Amino acid sequence: MIGIFSLLLVLIGIVFLGVLVGIWRYKSKWSTTKRLVITLICAVSLLAVLYAAFGLLLIVSDRAVYSASGKNLGDIDYETVISNAHEAGYTVDGPYYVNVEPEEAGGLHPPGIKELDELLGEEYRIRLVTFYYAEDTFFETTLPGVYEGKTSIAFFNRSRPDPYFAPFELQHLPSDEWVIETFALLFDLTESKAQNYLAQLKDSVAEQETTSPTIMIEEHPNLTAVYEHFKETSSNATLSLPVGEGWTRQTFYRQGNQIGALVYIVPNMRIMHQDSGHTYTITIDQLGGVKLEIELDAGEQIPEEEYRIGICLAL
Numbered sequence: 001m002i003g004i005f006s007l008l009l010v011l012i013g014i015v016f017l018g019v020l021v022g023i024w025r026y027k028s029k030w031s032t033t034k035r036l037v038i039t040l041i042c043a044v045s046l047l048a049v050l051y052a053a054f055g056l057l058l059i060v061s062d063r064a065v066y067s068a069s070g071k072n073l074g075d076i077d078y079e080t081v082i083s084n085a086h087e088a089g090y091t092v093d094g095p096y097y098v099n100v101e102p103e104e105a106g107g108l109h110p111p112g113i114k115e116l117d118e119l120l121g122e123e124y125r126i127r128l129v130t131f132y133y134a135e136d137t138f139f140e141t142t143l144p145g146v147y148e149g150k151t152s153i154a155f156f157n158r159s160r161p162d163p164y165f166a167p168f169e170l171q172h173l174p175s176d177e178w179v180i181e182t183f184a185l186l187f188d189l190t191e192s193k194a195q196n197y198l199a200q201l202k203d204s205v206a207e208q209e210t211t212s213p214t215i216m217i218e219e220h221p222n223l224t225a226v227y228e229h230f231k232e233t234s235s236n237a238t239l240s241l242p243v244g245e246g247w248t249r250q251t252f253y254r255q256g257n258q259i260g261a262l263v264y265i266v267p268n269m270r271i272m273h274q275d276s277g278h279t280y281t282i283t284i285d286q287l288g289g290v291k292l293e294i295e296l297d298a299g300e301q302i303p304e305e306e307y308r309i310g311i312c313l314a315l
Contacts, residue, residue, distance in 0.1 A: 069243070070242075070243025070244040070245070070283075070289060070290060070291035070292075071243055071289070071290055072241035072242060072243055072287070072288050072289045072290070073288045073289075073290055074288050075288060076284075076288045078284070078285075078286045078288075081271075081284060082269055082271075082284075085271045090271050090272060090273050091271070091272040091273075092269060092270070092271055092272075093269065093270040093272065094267065094268060094269035094270055095123075095267035095268065095269055096246075096267065096268050096269070096270070097125065097246060097265045097266075097267060097268075098245045098246060098247065098265060098268075099245065102267070103145075104145065105125070105145050105265070106125070106127055106142065106143060106144050106145045107125025107126055107127040107143055107144075107145060107264075107265050108125060108126055108143045108144075108145075108147065108221075108223060109122075109123070109124065109125050109126070110126060110223035110224045110227065111224070112224055113224055113227055116227070116264075119239075120248070120264055120266055120286075120287065121266055121267075121286045121287075123266065123267050123286070124264050124265065124266045125143075125145075125264065125265050125266075126143060126223055126262055126263070126264055127142065127143055127263045127264065127265050128140060128141070128142050128143065128261075128262070128263035129141050129143070129186070129221065129223070129226060129260075129261075129262060129263075130260060130261040130262075130263075131182050131186070131259075131260050132257075132258045132259050132260060132261075133174035133175075133178055134159070134174075135159075135257065135258060136156075136157065136158035136159040137156070137157045137158070137159060137172075137174055138155075138156055139153050139154060139155045139156065139174075139182075140153070140154055140156070141153045141154070141186075141221065143221070147220055149218055150216045150217065150218050151187070151216070151217045151218075151219060151220070151221055152214055152215075152216055152217075153214060153215050153216075153217060154212045154213070154214045155168065155172075155173065155174075155201075155205075155212060155213050155214070156212050157172040157173075160172045163211065164211060165211065166211070167209045167210065167211065168205060168208075168210060168211055168212060168213050169205065170202060170205055170206065173201070173202070173205065176198060179194075179198050179201065180194040180195055180198055181194075183197050183198065183217070185222075185225060185226065185229055186221055186222065186225075186226060187217060187219035187220070187221060187222060188219075188222045188225060189219065197215065197217055200215055201213070201215045226260075226262075227262065229260075230252040230259065230260045230262070231252075233252075233254060233259060234252035234253055234254050234259055234260075235253060235254050235255055236252075236253050237250055237251060237252045237253065238250070238251050238253075241287065241288070241289065242266065242285050242287050242288075242289035243289045243290070243291055244268060244283040244284060244285055244289040244290050244291025245268055245283060245285065245289065245291065246265050246266040246267060246268045246285035246286070246287070246289065247263065247264075247265060248263070248264050248265075248266070248287060249261055249262070249263045249264070250262045250263075250264065266285055266286045266287055267285065267286055268283050268284060268285035268286070268289070269283075269284055269285075270282070270283050270284075271284065278294055278295065278296055279294070279295040280292070280293070280294050280295075281293045281294075281295070
């Protein structure tokens with residue numbers, strides 16, 4: 001539908017330009033005022049046509065999507081589910097990381113962490129790393145899908161006055177010693193190099209006048225070392241269960257206090273089934289998360305019984 005609309009825009013534009021050329025090049029006997037008036041009428045008419053076409057596009061393409069709360073079904077045979085869906089003739093789309101195709105998704109896969117490969121599968125990615133200095137004071141880095149030589153780190157201090165609006169100041173940073181040690185761990189730096197980045201961080205805080213200062217570090221994060229550090233220094237950890245899109249968070253604690261967290265994403269697939277003009281979609285991830293959606297025309301409603309039947313058929 002969008003492609004047809006684009007083609008229509010091109011055709012209308014060509015016609016409009018042709019009319020303008022005809023008026024100003026071949027109607028030289030007309031007065032300038034007459035040509036200006038006709039040009040203005042054509043322009044207004046063009047805008048009216050475009051407005052009507054766009055409104056029609058919205059009406060025709062408008063759809064309503066209803067979704068059920070995602071759930072985790074626990075240990076499932078993910079590959080068998082996908083294989084059975086193919087064999088049953090359902091449309092199977094993917095893989096995705098959340099809702100992004102693999103080549104465009106963020107996150108890095110650290111090599112050599114056998115425990116995580118067995119727990120999450122060999123295609124998992126670490127999307128976010130968080131180090132806690134205190135419950136409300138921490139920094140986090142969001143990892144890209146392809147490392148391009150720089151890693152962005154953002155600092156937060158929620159215990160300071162008016163943390164969401166007042167500028168972040170130097171006294172709101174963690175201690176120098178903690179920052180140096182954590183930078184050295186995260187990027188496998190010498191103490192001297194970590195100190196240099198601390199100085200850059202302080203300059204950034206003074207210059208940015210923002211609520212969460214950031215610094216770009218030209219180093220590749222050592223995610224394997226980070227994971228091992230969290231495992232060795234924590235007393236326990238929790239792992240949230242994904243509910244279809246593949247997000248899961250592992251939080252590490254020491255004596256009840258958070259010391260760090262890793263957010264992982266695992267691949268998911270979409271299994272789609274059409275029934276009575278409705279599209280039922282199941283998003284299922286490798287860790288047993290399942291999310292259900294139904295797509296209808298805008299404003300359309302269906303009885304709950306029909307909804308349940310469609311979901312059962314999709315399953």
